[in-house]
Amino acid sequence: MRILIAPDKFKGTLSAREVCDAIAAGLRDVSPAVKIDIVPMADGGEGTAEVIGQALDASWIKCKAHDPLGREIEARYAWVDARKVAVMEMSEAAGMRRLKPTELNPEVATTFGVGEMLLDAAKRGAREIIIGLGGSATNDGGFGMACSLGFHFLKKGPHKLESKMHSSVFEIASIEKPANLKLPQIVAAVDVKNPLLGENGATRVFGPQKGATPEQLDKLEAALTNLANVVAGQFGFDYRNEPGAGAAGGLGFGLMSFCGAKIRPGFQVVGEAVGLEAKMKDVDVVITGEGSLDRQTLEGKTPAGVGRLARKLGKRVFAFVGRATQDRQVREMFDGVYQNERAGMSTEENMKRAAELLQDNARQLAKNLK
Known part of the structure; x- marks a missing residue:
């Protein structure tokens, strides 16, 4: 047998x-x-990089990044040199595991460090980046990530937003794209099908797990709604209702909107790799x-x-x-x-x-x- x-x-x-x-x-x-x-298997949540990395005989790359509260950290991701593929997890920079329980607050937590990891892999010559979306401490729709990639967010005036924290998302009135951003194909591996907004969206379903109080939920939802509206108005596409857009506090939406990423079921991504x-x-x-x-x-x-x-x-x-x-x-x-x-x-x-x-x-x- x-x-x-x-x-x-x-x-x-x-x-x-x-x-x-x-x-x-x-x-x-x-x-x-x-x-x-x-x-060994994974589905896009924590452990995805390790499982794919082991299957593809990857080495581990370390890079400087920032945690959800903006503190400098050393992050790591798997690197498959033969294929020039980077395999990473958003939780490595923006995960709940980076914070003490008393530090959880999705109103201030940022995905800035995720963008830093993506840029590091791109500069290394990655042809493809696989990123697992699970275990997030954030609810910023990829706003922080986009800031680190060089997108400029302006409030009415127009004045540039100085903060990279989620609390600034509600103020966004327009977005300036970076002139020279070059990213490889990005595949976001997810284990949920939630849209960005609504009762089944990022905020209502996952916000409480990240420390959001009942009073904060409406503010968080309004901020993501504003981000989605500005993106749709300026870029001409709208991913808010795509399955997986609400993964990792809306990072699925952010990766599609700012990086042209494809959202795929994490189980399929891992299953193919192994x-x-x-x-x-x-x-x-x-x-x-x-x-x-x-x-x-x-x-x-x-x-x-x-x-x-x-x-x-x-x-x-x-x-x-x-x-x-x-x-x-x-x-x-x-x-x-x-x-x-x-x-x-x-x-x-x-x-x-x-x-x-x-x-x-x-x-x-x-x-x-x-």
Whole structure:
């Protein structure tokens, strides 16, 4: 029997590779002769650069950038020299992981550092940049990124806006494009389909996770609405309703509007990079998973992508997760769901013992497959 293990990370607990290793160890405990193929996965969220970088034998490049509050940092991205492809994550410069919980404030957080990373890759001679949009601390529609790329934003007067922070977005009246900006093709990998605005948009859905108070939500929405209106009026195109425009606090919209980027489902981008379909064709059983299996899984998350591909190829597929919904539509994607959650076990202990619990679940699956 040949088994393919292709999970995403368990956020805050295990990397995708560590999940693979734990499951493989459990399978071999029961079936030492089983053939196992390991393919760590991601869907555009955090971990995307690492997964693609490992698959394409990339090196890591460091560059100077600024964090969401404008502090200088050292950011890194994967570089595939043979193809001149840069693979990066917006969260490396503008992610929540760069801030303490008390520092979260999407009214001031900026994507300025993302633009700095894009420019560094462009100057290095990149022919393509893949950027994962997940884990953002920002809600500026790519305004900060555009500032670092050389776009000038003017308020009525006209006077140039001095601030690169989100709080300036509401004042924008016109935009001046940089004269000599040269960027390669940019692919933005996303794991959500949200538009920029509205009840399902960047602000209403994701703003509270980034520290936005109920009072701030209306201001944040008004600022992004103003940005979208000015862009549409001046540039003659309007991406506010494109699926994924609301990803990473509207950075999807910003990348399309200011960089000509293409928005693609992150699972597809990663799957192509790692050769997932070709590797799946030769196996009997597929195992996928991530920290949580719920309704959001259906919106482009790794387990759903792997599950659908496995079904298309006629493979049995199982999900290994931290916790799982009882939602029938979600669970029916898999031949079985194994969860780490145990009665009487706290969430803290569950996360601490994640690798051990995955290994135990893998032993159980191996016995069931015999």
